[in-house]
Amino acid sequence: MKLFLVGLACLLPLAAAAQAPERSLRPLASPRAITAPAPPLAEAKSAAVQAPKASTPAPKVRPLARPEAALGQIATAPRDPKQAETMGVTRELEPGPDGIQLSKRPKARPIDVRKLAGVQQTAPAPRANAPAQKVTPVKGQICGDPAIQGVFVGPVEASLSACGIDSAVRVQSISGIKLSTSALIDCNTATAVRTWIDKGLRPAVGNYGGGVSTLQIAGSYACRTRNHVKGARISEHGKGHAIDIAAIRLKDGTSLSVLNDWGKGKKGRMLKASHAAGCRIFGTTLGPESDAQHRNHFHFDTAPRRGGVGYCR
Known part of the structure; x- marks a missing residue:
């Protein structure tokens, strides 16, 4: 009996071990890297649409060396035949080493290519240091002005120390207008008379009577x-700075007389305009309305005035 019980006690553990467990044990983690579980099929398709594919860089391809025969040649289509001939481009094509039609090197550009292209050419600017052209003096000119004709006199001395001219000239004509009597003055005064003739007297008289012919000199x-x-x-006459004009003779033989025509009609207006022009040029301008001493002539002198304003009466 005891032996039977002992044997039964030994068989019970074996029966319990042979019975399967209700839950299986969790396996141990693998030592390798654990990969994330695959997403559901719908999510995988969405991810495949949104995620950009990794671009694989294309391998770099080194271009083939250009054949020596093609160096210096152009593989472009030829121009229009007429244009090609004009610009010096050969129209014939030659096959290259690979059977490609290659055009020849263009000829040298013609010298007048800018004219062919319609480009306006401008003359080169003159050099800044170019020597000035020599002016040939006109026979009879004085004071360095071809318009002033006469004779150089030089220094003029007088008994009075206040009188005299350092460098005198004897003027015979100015700007083509004769002087009835040569005037002994200096060059500064001669130049002022020329300015008055060109910018005052001639514009005032115009072509009346054929234009001005002669100046009647009174002193x-x-x-x-x-x-x-x-x-x-x-007086400024004693220094060579003054000249007196009594009348203006015209080419038709008539004249504008300061004594007889001042303030009378058209001639009087021309005389007044000539007198007014002198006020803008000379240092002193006197006429019939200044005093009795100048009722019969215009007095012009180049005496300097204070502030550059001339005396005009």
Whole structure:
């Protein structure tokens, strides 16, 4: 009996071990890297649409070396035949090493290519240091002006120390207008008279009577006092700075007389315009309305005035 019980006790554990467990045991983690579980099929398709594919860089291809025969040649289509001939381009094509039609090297560009292209050419600017052209003096000119004709006189001395001219000239004509009597003055005064003729007298007279022919001179250099008054200051005539004009002769033989025509009709207006022009040019301008001494002539002188404003009466 005891032996039977002992044997039964030994068989019970074996029966319990042979019975399957209700749950299986969790396997141990694998030592390799654990991969994430695959997503569901719908998610996998969505991810496949959204995620950009990794671009595989294309292998770099080194271009083949250009054949020596093709160096310096152009593989472009030829121009229009006429244009090609004009620009010096050969129309014939030659096959290259690979059977490709290659055009020949263009000929040298023609010299007048800018004219062919319609480009306007401009003349080169003159050099800044180019020597000035020599001006040939005109026979009879004085004061360095071909328009002033006469004779160079030089220094003029007088008994009075206040009189005299350092460098005098004897003027015979100015700007083609003759002087009835040569005027002994300096070059500064001669130049002022020329300006008055060109910018005052000629515009005032115009073509009336055929234009101005001669100036009737009433006085130039004279060593005397002002208005011949004893004890007065030396006149500008005594320094070669003054000239007196009594009348303006015209080419038709008529004249504009300061004494007879001042303030009368058309001639009077031309005389007044000539007198007014002198006020803008000379240092002193006197006429019939200044005083009795100048009722029969215009007095022009180049005496300097304060502030550059001339005396005009």
